[in-house]
Structure formats: C-alpha cells, structure tokens
Amino acid sequence: MIGMWHAIADLPRAKLKVQFKVSKRAGYALDAVMEPYPIPLRFDSVTAEGTKLRATGKSFLNPAEEVFAELEFGESTFEGLLHAPPLGTLPLHGERGRGPFMSESLIEEVKPYRKREAAPRSDEEIREATEALLSRMSLADKVGQMCQCMASNFSFGGAVDSDPPEKLIAEGRAGSVLGAFDIRRVFELQKIAVEQSPHGIPLLFNADIIHGSQTIFPVPLAWSCSWDMDAIREACAIAAKEATASGIVYNHGPMVDVSRDPRWGRVVEGAGEDPFLGGLIAKAQVEGYQGPGTSESWFSEETMIACLKHFIGYGAAEGGRDYNTVDISEGTLRNVYLPPFRAGIEAGAGSVMNAFNLYQGVPAAANAFLLKDLLRGELGFGGILISDYGAVDEIVKHGCAKDAKEAAGLAVNATMDIEMVTRSFDYIPKLVEEGKLSEAQIDEAVRRLLFFKYKIGLMDDPFRYVRPEKEREYHFRAEHLEASLELARKSVVLLKNDGILPIRPETAGKAALIGPFADSKDLLGPWQFTRYGHETVTLYEGLRDLGFEEDRLLYAAGSGTDRALEGGIEEAVATAERADLVVLALGESSDMSGEAASRLSLELPEAQLRLAEAVVAVGKPTILVLTNGRPLVLDWFERNVGAIVETWFLGSRAGRAIADVLTGEYNPSGKLTMSFPAHAGQVPVYYSHFRTGRPLTEENASEKFVSKYLDGPNEPLYPFGYGLSYTRFEYGDVSLDRTAIRGEEKLRASVTVTNAGDRAGEETVQLYIQDVCGSVARPVRELKGFVKTALAAGESREIVFEIGSSDLAFWSPGRGYAAEPGEFRVMIGPNSRDAKTASFEYFESE
Structure with missing residues (x-):
C-alpha cells in the first residue's frame, strides 16, 4: 500500500479528487489533499491491520471537527471512505498513482471561447x-x-x-x-x-x-x-x-x-x-x-x-x-x-x-x-x-x-x-x-x-x-521543483557549529532523528494553497535519500508541536541512547505564523522544550534543526547543543534542502534578515537603532544610570546579517580612495576577503554607513550595499563599494530628502555587528 493513490468522488455540483500518500517508517503515515480544494488533511493517528488503514485527525478549517479515513488496499486499487467536513462522508473507490488532472475535461470546452487574434x-x-x-x-x-x-x-x-x-x-x-x-x-x-x-x-x-x-x-x-x-x-x-x-x-x-x-x-x-x-x-x-x-x-x-x-x-x-x-x-x-x-x-x-x-x-x-x-x-x-x-x-x-x-x-x-x-x-x-x-x-x-x-x-x-x-504542463514540474530546492538551500542560516557539522552518512554512525518535525510535511508555511502538500519532502526522507540507511536513521517524534505525547519523551531518550548523534527537529507549525498568528512567547512550545532538555541530557552530540516563521529565543540551545540550523519553512523540497546542508552537499550561506533576541523582553531589537543619551559601552557597563537591562544584554543573540559557513572568511582593513567627497562625487571603499578555510564557500560582504552627527538623530549603522562572492579555499578577493550622496541621504522635517554635510563611518563585514571601520567627510556642493 506504500505510495501514491487517488480516487474521484461525485459531489452534487462537481467532481472531487482525493490524493493519498502512504508511507512507512516505524508505523504508517497517511497524507491527503483534495482537488479542487487546496486543503490538506492532517491525520495524527494511523493504524494498520493487514491491508487496511484507519486514520484520524483534525479539520484544517475547523480544528474542533474530526476527519477520518478508512481504506483497504489491493495491488492496484483501494476501497474505503473519507469523512471531511464540510463535505461529509464520501465513499471512495480508487487506484494507484496521482490520477488525472481534474481540469483536463476543460481543455476542449474552453477552446471555442479563446480569441487567439487578440494583441x-x-x-x-x-x-x-x-x-x-x-x-x-x-x-x-x-x-x-x-x-x-x-x-x-x-x-x-x-x-x-x-x-x-x-x-x-x-x-x-x-x-x-x-x-x-x-x-x-x-x-x-x-x-x-x-x-x-x-x-x-x-x-x-x-x-x-x-x-x-x-x-x-x-x-x-x-x-x-x-x-x-x-x-x-x-x-x-x-x-x-x-x-x-x-x-x-x-x-x-x-x-x-x-x-x-x-x-x-x-x-x-x-x-x-x-x-x-x-x-x-x-x-x-x-x-x-x-x-x-x-x-x-x-x-x-x-x-x-x-x-x-x-x-x-x-x-x-x-x-x-x-x-x-x-x-x-x-x-x-x-x-x-x-x-x-x-x-x-x-x-x-x-x-x-x-x-x-x-x-x-x-x-x-x-x-x-x-x-x-x-x-x-x-x-x-x-x-x-x-x-x-x-x-x-x-x-x-x-x-x-x-x-x-x-x-x-x-x-x-x-x-x-x-x-x-x-x-x-x-x-x-x-x-x-x-x-x-x-x-x-x-x-x-x-x-x-x-x-x-x-x-x-x-x-x-x-x-x-x-x-x-498549461496547468498540466506547469504545475509542480521538475524544473520548478529544482528552482525551489536551490532557493531553499540558499535560505538556510547556520547559527552555530562547534564542528559537529557537516555529518557524512558514511562516517556518522547511527543518527537519531527526534522531534515533531523529524518526519513532518508541515514544512510549507502559511499562505500557500498547493494541491501537492502531501508530496512535501520530509527531513527523514531527505536524509534517507542522501545515504542514511534506515537501520542507521533512528526516529522518534518525542512530542507534538504544542502538546506532549504519552511516552514520547521516554521513547525519544531511548532512541538517542542508541545513536551516535542526535538531530533534534523542533519548531512552529505553519498555523503559528502568518496573519492572526501573533505570539506572546518567542520560546519553542513547552512540550518541545521539555523534550529537548531530556534528549540533550543523554549527552550525545546534538544538532538543532528549526522549522519556524519568526526569530525565536534560542539562548538555552546556544549553550547546550553543538549546532543550530535555521531552516524556516523551506517549501516543497524542504527535507532535501536541509539534508543537503546537514551532510555538506551544500555549504550554507544564508544571512539573517531579522535579529534574534537573547530574550523576548528585548523586543523590538534591531540593528539600526538610535543611540540613547546614556548609551551602554564597555567602559560604563558597571554603572547604574545607563541604558541597559539589569538581567540581560542589550544586544541580540544573533544580529542582522549573521550567518555561518562550513568554511571561514577573514576580512582585511577597510580602505578608502579618498577621505572626503563633495556634492555628487563618489568614493570607493574596498576590503579584501579571504576564504581561510579548507572548502569553497559563498560570503555576503555587507556595507554599513553611520551618519555620525545630523540635524536629527541617525541610526548607529544602516545597510547600504552588499556583494555575494564565491571563494575557493585559500582564495582572496578585493570587494569594492562605491559610495555617493544618495547613500547618505535621509528624510528630516527641515530638509526633506537630503544628505547632510559631516563625518560618516564606513563599516564592512560579515554582519551588522562584526565589521571593520573607516571614516570620511561629506561636503555639500559649493
């Protein structure tokens, strides 16, 4: 019964296609979508008896309503029923495979209505x-x-x-x-x-x-x-x-x-x-x-x-x-x-x-x-x-x-x-x-x-x-999936790595894949209406397809996204004890992000935190893989796990993209576009803030009457622009070709970046500028440019930025949009925190 199945049901006004994907690991899993309605059916519990499956879950549109399926499979056909509000209970007779496009019958019907001569x-x-x-x-x-x-x-x-x-x-x-x-x-x-x-x-x-x-x-x-x-x-x-x-x-x-x-x-x-x-x-x-x-x-x-x-x-x-x-x-x-x-x-x-x-x-x-x-x-x-x-x-x-x-x-x-x-x-x-x-x-x-x-x-x-x-030709086509996979790889941000990553299937021994996102298809995120959600590649599938045989890829859910599972932590601990390393797959469900999905807490849900504490206590090298739609508070994980990989919601080929990064098939290059707070009490925390009249510095950190918290840092845990690689990039000093510009003149700021590691990688070199003194207060730094550069191991490259008055301009009540004369600082580095600095003067035209 493993694989793709479909059935066509007759509704009062139309036909409905139901697609099922049956997969198996320790037990069976059932995923389904309905066409033309792009609404996934989530089955939390699946039991099998011979060739029969029974699955139950909750309605996507109304979590208070139950959905269930009872299916019996033959070699190439199946029989059963599906209960899915508001459609009610549908009898099903289906076959193996994806089945036909529901719109195929429309191809000939619409032809007489088209006006090909339109220009x-x-x-x-x-x-x-x-x-x-x-x-x-x-x-x-x-x-x-x-x-x-x-x-x-x-x-x-x-x-x-x-x-x-x-x-x-x-x-x-x-x-x-x-x-x-x-x-x-x-x-x-x-x-x-x-x-x-x-x-x-x-x-x-x-x-x-x-x-x-x-x-x-x-x-x-x-x-x-x-x-x-x-x-x-x-x-x-x-x-x-x-x-x-x-x-x-x-x-x-x-x-x-x-x-x-x-x-x-x-x-x-x-x-x-x-x-x-x-x-x-x-x-x-x-x-x-x-x-x-x-x-x-x-x-x-x-x-x-x-x-x-x-x-x-x-x-x-x-x-x-x-x-x-x-x-x-x-x-x-x-x-x-x-x-x-x-x-x-x-x-x-x-x-x-x-x-x-x-x-x-x-x-x-x-x-x-x-x-x-x-x-x-x-x-x-x-x-x-x-x-x-x-x-x-x-x-x-x-x-x-x-x-x-x-x-x-x-x-x-x-x-x-x-x-x-x-x-x-x-x-x-x-x-x-x-x-x-x-x-x-x-x-x-x-x-x-x-x-x-x-x-x-x-x-x-x-x-x-x-x-x-064109639906038949374009939807979910191979080239589109490849583009999704490539962008997914580029979107992953490596937040921490003590050397545990990358892991190679041939030398890693047994890997315990633990957590509610270890084998979940909830990797697409909010605001999507695909009819192919059931074909999303999971993390388990991605690692398996890259060479982790199933007897070396151990699995335990451990918990639900926001609820404990009976015996879940005990099973997860036992699984970790049998493994050589742990991949802890935690995060937020898709409906915890997006519109009308605000959160008071930026921590992972309590059930997952308890699971993480128990698994980490086993003492095995642990990698945290995050699936989420917002920056989270990760201070405990920063102190207690060997690596943290921020994957967000990566789309249709998410599991393969994550596996490519974990195994080193792809060297991560993503850089954060939102700061990650060290504590929710800092929020909002962002890199381009204003200076206060009593700024916190290294010199006055012990004083009382400065702008600081009594119980934590001012700075985020991971700043804007931050992201690690499996190689190491070194930055030289910033060089300016002139120390002053006037009017529409431009200056060139350059820095030499060297790949000091032992493998090729891509770095995003970032340019920030600070207006030291303006008619109104100005941010401590503002992003004004960046260059993505790919460097072989040992390779160096000079990166040059051109800076002119448009890069210095801002809006103020007195002058509108304009660059003001004065001192400016140029900062170039791998993120908004760690940058080399040089200064120049700007003068208005005479």
Missing part, C-alpha cells in the same frame, strides 16, 4: 476604449467594477453578508473575484460576467500567491536570507507562471512591510527588519510577478499584477499583536517603512493594498494623506488601490466613521478603487446623490480598473488565462 493595445488605444465604455456605463455599473466578491463561501476573514457570487456577477455588481482556487470555477464565473453582466466586462481573479502557487518556495522571510535577488525574482516568476495557468491574474502580494517585532506573525511574509534590503527584494518580487513592465510582459499570459501590501506601517503593530494600533513619526514612516514601497512602485507594481492600522489616528483605508497625497501624489502611483479584507468596514470599528456608508465615502475620497469582498461600496450611488462624492471620482477609479483589464488582454480575450493544458 496588445497601446496606452492611447486603451484610454480611448476606456472612455468609450465609461460613457455607456451607469453609475451602478461603475460601482460594480469597484466591488469584489468571494468565489465561494470560503473566507479569509469574518463572514460577509452578501448575495451569492453568481448573482453579484450577473448583475454587474462585482468586477473582481477572490479565492477561485479551481480553474473550472474561474471559467464558470468569467462566463457569467461576459455573457450576463450589463456590459460583458470580464472579471479580475485575485489570489494570495505569497511564496508559490503549486510548487512552494521558501517563505519570504526565509528567501530574504538568501540575499539573492535573481533567485527571488525567479521564484516569483515561476509562481506567476503556475498561478496564471489557473486563471489567476492579480496577486495579493508581495508583502513589503518592514517588521522588527517577531511576535507579529506576519514577519514570515516579509523581508525582515531593514528598509534597504527590503527595497531590493520588493523590486525583485515585482519584476518576477509582472515581468520587466513592457507592453509584451503585461500582455503575457504568464505574468500577473503585483500588489504591494500593506500601505503603510502595518509591521509596527504595538506589542506585535496583529491588527493592533500603530503610532509612528513621519520620520520613521519615511525612513523605515516607505523605502520598500517606493522601490516596488518604481519597479512598476500595478497595485497597492492598504494596511489595517491607523496613521496619525486615521485608519489607512480612510487616510487621504497616506493614500492620496503620499502614495498617489508624491510617489506618483497611478495603479489600482485595493482595500484589505474588511478594511473599509473597519473604519467604523476604529471609531472614525459612524456607519458603512460614511466609511465608503472616506475610502473613495482617499482614492480607494476596490473594496475587497465586503459591501460598503454599495452606498456609493447614494453618496453621489447626496453630493458627498462626485461621479468624476468614481470615473477615475473605474478608469484605472478598466485600464488594467485592457492592459493584460482580458477585455479582448476574457478567457485567455483559462489554460488547463
């Missing part, structure tokens, strides 16, 4: 066509384009009181659809729009494609640790290629919020704490999803509209609690949170989504300063502005509008174009009638929406993205 229109042609269409539309028709509906009753937030999507679309009361996970559903709803709505205007289909569509890549916090813009750009391009094959044309991503509080669950979706690096990654992601921004790339059937989110300051939620209050100065807004958005807009992002938080006491969705003056006016953004889920309604809950009608008026006045799913915009015609909005404002919003529908070819070929034949 890109010029911007002038689009403007003319848009004006002609606008002149024929009623106010109600226009408002319909500004409204979005869900494709089904699946919800990304609170339930919405609304008509069914079929009715909304047929009446022209929805211009876009969220959450159509099934290509047939896209086809059905697009047909209604084109054939029944008042003007036959096609729909935009939106989805959150955050780190992959069907092939899942490392979560964004992980891939940011690669510092590899080309690999990140490729990951986003592949995600767009797979998603658009299923009809999705509008991405609710990338998230470009700067985040400095790891208690906030959504740090997993971003690029970490630094605005400079965040800007480069925002640009790479936009270019990956949208292509280079030419007419051809917009019209391509394999690119999608990128949406920068969340504008702005969402990452500064107080206490790290999602949806909580934000209170930041304009200087912090512009110098910390704005740069990634500016970079994404300059890269051509077609859309921006508002944040949930307040700014200066006004919700972002209603904030005319943020959306109209800053985003559209100052930054020149002319694309689609979409509300986040429920954000317009929440203007009322914030206490800044008395009802949904007033909230709609505030959002439109702030130039909001689409209300995501909720229905406050239904009040727009009444607001126009009352003179509180003008129809000209509505026309401007609809112009932007229609422009993009023409730009991507929907108006001329509404079904051009419904490509079931």
Whole structure:
C-alpha cells in the first residue's frame, strides 16, 4: 500500500479528487489533499491491520471537527471512505498513482471561447476604449467594477453578508473575484460576467500567491536570507507562471512591510527588519510577478499584477499583536517603512493594498494623506488601490466613521478603487446623490480598473488565462521543483557549529532523528494553497535519500508541536541512547505564523522544550534543526547543543534542502534578515537603532544610570546579517580612495576577503554607513550595499563599494530628502555587528 493513490468522488455540483500518500517508517503515515480544494488533511493517528488503514485527525478549517479515513488496499486499487467536513462522508473507490488532472475535461470546452487574434493595445488605444465604455456605463455599473466578491463561501476573514457570487456577477455588481482556487470555477464565473453582466466586462481573479502557487518556495522571510535577488525574482516568476495557468491574474502580494517585532506573525511574509534590503527584494518580487513592465510582459499570459501590501506601517503593530494600533513619526514612516514601497512602485507594481492600522489616528483605508497625497501624489502611483479584507468596514470599528456608508465615502475620497469582498461600496450611488462624492471620482477609479483589464488582454480575450493544458504542463514540474530546492538551500542560516557539522552518512554512525518535525510535511508555511502538500519532502526522507540507511536513521517524534505525547519523551531518550548523534527537529507549525498568528512567547512550545532538555541530557552530540516563521529565543540551545540550523519553512523540497546542508552537499550561506533576541523582553531589537543619551559601552557597563537591562544584554543573540559557513572568511582593513567627497562625487571603499578555510564557500560582504552627527538623530549603522562572492579555499578577493550622496541621504522635517554635510563611518563585514571601520567627510556642493 506504500505510495501514491487517488480516487474521484461525485459531489452534487462537481467532481472531487482525493490524493493519498502512504508511507512507512516505524508505523504508517497517511497524507491527503483534495482537488479542487487546496486543503490538506492532517491525520495524527494511523493504524494498520493487514491491508487496511484507519486514520484520524483534525479539520484544517475547523480544528474542533474530526476527519477520518478508512481504506483497504489491493495491488492496484483501494476501497474505503473519507469523512471531511464540510463535505461529509464520501465513499471512495480508487487506484494507484496521482490520477488525472481534474481540469483536463476543460481543455476542449474552453477552446471555442479563446480569441487567439487578440494583441496588445497601446496606452492611447486603451484610454480611448476606456472612455468609450465609461460613457455607456451607469453609475451602478461603475460601482460594480469597484466591488469584489468571494468565489465561494470560503473566507479569509469574518463572514460577509452578501448575495451569492453568481448573482453579484450577473448583475454587474462585482468586477473582481477572490479565492477561485479551481480553474473550472474561474471559467464558470468569467462566463457569467461576459455573457450576463450589463456590459460583458470580464472579471479580475485575485489570489494570495505569497511564496508559490503549486510548487512552494521558501517563505519570504526565509528567501530574504538568501540575499539573492535573481533567485527571488525567479521564484516569483515561476509562481506567476503556475498561478496564471489557473486563471489567476492579480496577486495579493508581495508583502513589503518592514517588521522588527517577531511576535507579529506576519514577519514570515516579509523581508525582515531593514528598509534597504527590503527595497531590493520588493523590486525583485515585482519584476518576477509582472515581468520587466513592457507592453509584451503585461500582455503575457504568464505574468500577473503585483500588489504591494500593506500601505503603510502595518509591521509596527504595538506589542506585535496583529491588527493592533500603530503610532509612528513621519520620520520613521519615511525612513523605515516607505523605502520598500517606493522601490516596488518604481519597479512598476500595478497595485497597492492598504494596511489595517491607523496613521496619525486615521485608519489607512480612510487616510487621504497616506493614500492620496503620499502614495498617489508624491510617489506618483497611478495603479489600482485595493482595500484589505474588511478594511473599509473597519473604519467604523476604529471609531472614525459612524456607519458603512460614511466609511465608503472616506475610502473613495482617499482614492480607494476596490473594496475587497465586503459591501460598503454599495452606498456609493447614494453618496453621489447626496453630493458627498462626485461621479468624476468614481470615473477615475473605474478608469484605472478598466485600464488594467485592457492592459493584460482580458477585455479582448476574457478567457485567455483559462489554460488547463498549461496547468498540466506547469504545475509542480521538475524544473520548478529544482528552482525551489536551490532557493531553499540558499535560505538556510547556520547559527552555530562547534564542528559537529557537516555529518557524512558514511562516517556518522547511527543518527537519531527526534522531534515533531523529524518526519513532518508541515514544512510549507502559511499562505500557500498547493494541491501537492502531501508530496512535501520530509527531513527523514531527505536524509534517507542522501545515504542514511534506515537501520542507521533512528526516529522518534518525542512530542507534538504544542502538546506532549504519552511516552514520547521516554521513547525519544531511548532512541538517542542508541545513536551516535542526535538531530533534534523542533519548531512552529505553519498555523503559528502568518496573519492572526501573533505570539506572546518567542520560546519553542513547552512540550518541545521539555523534550529537548531530556534528549540533550543523554549527552550525545546534538544538532538543532528549526522549522519556524519568526526569530525565536534560542539562548538555552546556544549553550547546550553543538549546532543550530535555521531552516524556516523551506517549501516543497524542504527535507532535501536541509539534508543537503546537514551532510555538506551544500555549504550554507544564508544571512539573517531579522535579529534574534537573547530574550523576548528585548523586543523590538534591531540593528539600526538610535543611540540613547546614556548609551551602554564597555567602559560604563558597571554603572547604574545607563541604558541597559539589569538581567540581560542589550544586544541580540544573533544580529542582522549573521550567518555561518562550513568554511571561514577573514576580512582585511577597510580602505578608502579618498577621505572626503563633495556634492555628487563618489568614493570607493574596498576590503579584501579571504576564504581561510579548507572548502569553497559563498560570503555576503555587507556595507554599513553611520551618519555620525545630523540635524536629527541617525541610526548607529544602516545597510547600504552588499556583494555575494564565491571563494575557493585559500582564495582572496578585493570587494569594492562605491559610495555617493544618495547613500547618505535621509528624510528630516527641515530638509526633506537630503544628505547632510559631516563625518560618516564606513563599516564592512560579515554582519551588522562584526565589521571593520573607516571614516570620511561629506561636503555639500559649493
């Protein structure tokens, strides 16, 4: 019964395919997914009796509900039943293998609807066509384009009181659809729009494609640790290629919020704490999803509209609690949170989504300063502005509008174009009638929406993205999996190594693989909707496939993610005692990260800490492998284990990538993009902080009246930019080709980096600059550049950075964006803490 199996079940309105993967170690494991619904089924308990399996678990959508399967296997077929709310109990008759693509039957059906002669229109042609269409539309028709509906009753937030999507679309009361996970559903709803709505205007289909569509890549916090813009750009391009094959044309991503509080669950979706690096990654992601921004790339059937989110300051939620209050100065807004958005807009992002938080006491969705003056006016953004889920309604809950009608008026006045799913915009015609909005404002919003529908070819070929034949070709294809594997390797960060790593299968003896993530497929992270989750490579499978025979690869779960297992610790200790070394696989489940997943504690769950203490006490060399979506407090592990490997959530080939690093098949090169606190009480802790009036130094550490903690350090355990290798890199002194520059002159800062170890490796050489004295306080250092360089053992290379006034500029209330004259320090090193320093002067032009 080991291997892949599938069954097709008949539902009242459609067919359902269930895929099972049966695997065996000490006992049997069963994993399953349902198509077209990208919802994994997690079976915690699996028992076997001959050729029969019984498995039980919890519903992904509602953990209070139980799922179970009873299956009996033959040579090539199986019989049984599956109970999975809300579908109920389904009888199953299936066969070995993955089975057919459910969309194959659509291939011939959609052909007559395609218009192969459609070609890109010029911007002038689009403007003319848009004006002609606008002149024929009623106010109600226009408002319909500004409204979005869900494709089904699946919800990304609170339930919405609304008509069914079929009715909304047929009446022209929805211009876009969220959450159509099934290509047939896209086809059905697009047909209604084109054939029944008042003007036959096609729909935009939106989805959150955050780190992959069907092939899942490392979560964004992980891939940011690669510092590899080309690999990140490729990951986003592949995600767009797979998603658009299923009809999705509008991405609710990338998230470009700067985040400095790891208690906030959504740090997993971003690029970490630094605005400079965040800007480069925002640009790479936009270019990956949208292509280079030419007419051809917009019209391509394999690119999608990128949406920068969340504008702005969402990452500064107080206490790290999602949806909580934000209170930041304009200087912090512009110098910390704005740069990634500016970079994404300059890269051509077609859309921006508002944040949930307040700014200066006004919700972002209603904030005319943020959306109209800053985003559209100052930054020149002319694309689609979409509300986040429920954000317009929440203007009322914030206490800044008395009802949904007033909230709609505030959002439109702030130039909001689409209300995501909720229905406050239904009040727009009444607001126009009352003179509180003008129809000209509505026309401007609809112009932007229609422009993009023409730009991507929907108006001329509404079904051009419904490509079931490309689903079959692109989804989970080998080249995409290889790209995911390569980026996963680059995203791993080695935090500690006392020499225990790498381990070679031929000399390591017996390895005990212990912990809830030792053989778990929960390695994909939040915000993914793949139908291939059951094929995720586990750590156990990765090590086995790299040469650890099963009799030398011992296994014990030891505990669940957040609960003890009866006898689990005893079994884990006994397993460790039989081994020569221990790989302790601990971490957070996917639902402990992401939206609405804030945590008070940054420790591993209690059950895992008790497991770790017991296993480490056995005294065997121990390697900690972490699966998680945020920086954690690892002080105890730093003191008690031989190596710590931060793997985050690495995606479809996670287990193989981790095994490659553990065995030395790949030399780790990842560098942290968020600081790891030594204690949760330090949070937020980040490298580019301001100096205080009483800074802590080595000289005054024993004094009382300085800025310090009584019971711990100020500094993080692992700083921004930190990451080890299996080789050792040495840095020479920083050399400047001049000691002063004026105006637009540039200087060159160089350093020689040597691979002083005995194997090849890649180092990320980082440039930081400190403005020693400004008209306002400046951070102790800011990242301004980096170079990734691969060096053979014993090889040296001179790394050169060019520094000019743009690298010194910042925003201040008195001068706006400008570089101020004075002394600057250049710091070059392997991370934000350990750097060599030199100084120069900057003078303004005469």
